[in-house]
Amino acid sequence: MMNENAIEVAILGCGQMGQHILEHLRDCPWVRGITVFDRNADRMESLKQGFAVSTAATLDEVLRNPEIKLVFITASNNAHKELAVAALEAGKAVMCEKPMATTLADATAMVEAAERTNGFLQVGFELxxxxxxxxxxxxxxxxxxxxxxxxxxxxxxxxxxxxxxxxxxxxxxxxxxxxxxxxxxxxxxxxxxxxxxxxxxxxxxxxxxxxxxxxxxxxxxxxxxxxxxxxxxxxxxxxxxxxxxxxxxxxxxxxxxxxxxxxxxxxxxxxxxxxxxxxxxxxxxxxxxxxxxxxxxxxxxxxxxxxxxxxHNTHDQARDIVRRVAEGKPPSINPRDALETTxxxxxxxxxxxxxxxxxxxxxx
Ligand SMILES: NC(=O)c1ccc[n+]([C@@H]2O[C@H](COP(=O)([O-])OP(=O)(O)OC[C@H]3O[C@@H](n4cnc5c(N)ncnc54)[C@H](O)[C@@H]3O)[C@@H](O)[C@H]2O)c1
Missing domain, CATH: 3.30.360.10 (Dihydrodipicolinate Reductase; domain 2)
Structure with missing residues (x-):
């Protein structure tokens, strides 16, 4: 049964990992709706066949949707920083797959964006x-x-x-x-x-x-x-x-x-x-x-x-992150902690x- 605090989420990048997250969240009581965005439009279309999801034509469409509270970043590594900083600045909570970014400077910029916006950022260390x-x-x-x-x-x-x-x-x-x-x-x-x-x-x-x-x-x-x-x-x-x-x-x-x-x-x-x-x-x-x-x-x-x-317990991790955001709780892994691993x-x-x-x- 859906929780009364259930939220809408988006998945940015819907390859192998994005589709796992989609599977994990389909019947999650904390999820009210899922929007997917991938720069590969054919991939999004094929996902629509298998899952009851909405698709966004642009990143901006996701970021401007006030109903979407949390984005999962499961795009390739070189896209993480740009997506995470934009999402945090748009007021979204962010779960970003490991590795945080392709350079330490980009990973640091992500943590600074989370701190500047007082936002939620959790990195995918599901082990x-x-x-x-x-x-x-x-x-x-x-x-x-x-x-x-x-x-x-x-x-x-x-x-x-x-x-x-x-x-x-x-x-x-x-x-x-x-x-x-x-x-x-x-x-x-x-x-x-x-x-x-x-x-x-x-x-x-x-x-x-x-x-x-x-x-x-x-x-x-x-x-x-x-x-x-x-x-x-x-x-x-x-x-x-x-x-x-x-x-x-x-x-x-x-x-x-x-x-x-x-x-x-x-x-x-x-x-x-x-x-x-x-x-x-x-x-x-x-x-x-x-x-x-x-x-x-x-x-x-x-x-x-x-x-x-x-x-690789990505299932419990994904659901825990949605629950935390829905309940206004902080990430289970502090972004500075993830930055030290990086x-x-x-x-x-x-x-x-x-x-x-x-x-x-x-x-x-
Ligand atoms: N935690 C784990 O155990 C685990 C396992 C697999 C992958 N991953 C991570 O998940 C991420 C994705 O890996 P994958 O195997 O799914 O890769 P993939 O190549 O299967 O999928 C990546 C998707 O991202 C999309 N994409 C790239 N740039 C984008 C952008 N700017 N905006 C929107 N979409 C964009 C691509 O079109 C593609 O569909 C990587 O960061 C990877 O390290 C983590």
């Missing part, structure tokens, strides 16, 4: 809504791991992006770190609860020859509180996936070379999340006559029907390019 990772956050907040000291993430995937995709060109993508890895550094910042001081990223020559962006990294970063993190990423080795990476990905990519595993080590214990075997584990450290001990105390799994909730991504890219460690305060 903060995913049960696999909120479980780790709960363990940390419940002091089961102690202070987080050391994390390691290994991520191996198949290639995405056709030869002509905006994703593979540096200018339209903004770099692989923002486009693909921002989720995974954002999680670690969230778990550690501190800011990164210095990052060092190295890259080998690309496996995928037509990518302008890097397709691999070994990246280390050190937090101000002394914690360290490592992220190893390789794109290309896992078997080519022909489906939609947000749908049935866990089942279809399991055992074919895809890997996405974290080990999180604290002073009192450790945790491991492993997407493809669907496991989450916890260890508790102790001490006895023998010396330091580690006991394996938790080992959970989940049913494949809950993959969405455990992994700064870390650009620092990692700079480090890889200049082949040297980069301090985050070098990037203003």
């Amino acid at each position: 903060r809504y995913s049960r696999l990772y909120t479980t780790v956050k709960d363990w940390i907040e419940g002091d089961l791991l102690g202070r987080v000291l050391n994390t390691q993430c290994t991520y191996i995937s198949s290639a995405w992006g056709k030869h002509s995709s905006w994703r593979v060109a540096s200018k339209t993508s903004g770099g692989m770190f923002g486009e693909k890895l921002s989720h995974y550094v954002d999680l670690v910042r969230w778990w550690v609860g501190d800011e990164v001081e210095e990052v060092y990223a190295t890259c080998a020559p690309n496996v995928i020859p037509y990518y302008e962006v890097h397709d691999n990294y070994h990246c280390s970063y050190r937090f101000k509180n002394g914690a360290v993190s490592q992220l190893t990423f390789m794109m290309g080795p896992a078997a080519t996936f022909k489906g939609d990476p947000l749908q049935n990905a866990v089942s279809q990519q399991s055992g074919d070379g895809h890997m996405l595993r974290y080990m999180i080590c604290g002073e009192k214990g450790a945790a491991e999340t492993d997407v493809f075997p669907r496991t989450i584990k916890r260890w508790e450290f102790g001490d006895n006559d023998w010396g330091q001990t580690s006991a394996w105390v938790q080992n959970e799994t989940w049913d494949p029907q809950y993959d969405f909730a455990y992994f 700064r870390l991504c650009f620092a990692a890219e700079l480090s890889a390019t200049e082949k040297r460690p980069v301090r985050l305060d070098e990037l203003k």
Whole structure:
């Protein structure tokens, strides 16, 4: 049943991600109506066939409609800043997909626009809504791991992006770190609860020859509180996936070379999340006559029907954002927090390019 405070929303950019958002919001009790705008008019027409949505011929039509309170920006990365700043200045609340923008200056301008207009801006880091990772956050907040000291993430995937995709060109993508890895550094910042001081990223020559962006990294970063993190990423080795990476990905990519595993080590214990075997584990450290001990105390799994909730939980994120805007609540992720993840991504890219460690305060 529709909530009495339900609002109208718009989706700006209706490719793969925009259509996911549309699916998520179709029967959302907080949504009274959905308008879509894409610069590709044919795409909008085909959406009208499948969904009960209105279409806007221009961005201005969306921005001038006082009924529309919230816009989801799911256009390609190079359009985010222009759309977000225009929407905030028109008084709309904004949910913008990651990465915030293709440059740090543009991402900063978005946050400044939100602050100047006293507006709502939330960036799409949906892994903060995913049960696999909120479980780790709960363990940390419940002091089961102690202070987080050391994390390691290994991520191996198949290639995405056709030869002509905006994703593979540096200018339209903004770099692989923002486009693909921002989720995974954002999680670690969230778990550690501190800011990164210095990052060092190295890259080998690309496996995928037509990518302008890097397709691999070994990246280390050190937090101000002394914690360290490592992220190893390789794109290309896992078997080519022909489906939609947000749908049935866990089942279809399991055992074919895809890997996405974290080990999180604290002073009192450790945790491991492993997407493809669907496991989450916890260890508790102790001490006895023998010396330091580690006991394996938790080992959970989940049913494949809950993959969405455990992994890329864009569903709950989209609905939570609509509810927050309808109820006049602030974003669940502060835009300055999202900007720090963005700064870390650009620092990692700079480090890889200049082949040297980069301090985050070098990037203003
Ligand atoms: N959170 C996630 O896990 C996740 C997953 C996939 C994509 N994304 C993000 O979602 C965004 C879209 O990705 P996608 O896979 O849907 O790309 P896509 O290429 O399938 O769709 C992008 C759409 O944006 C439209 N567009 C581009 N510029 C526009 C503008 N100025 N105004 C209106 N429409 C415009 C294009 O016509 C296209 O239809 C990207 O920022 C991407 O990083 C996030």
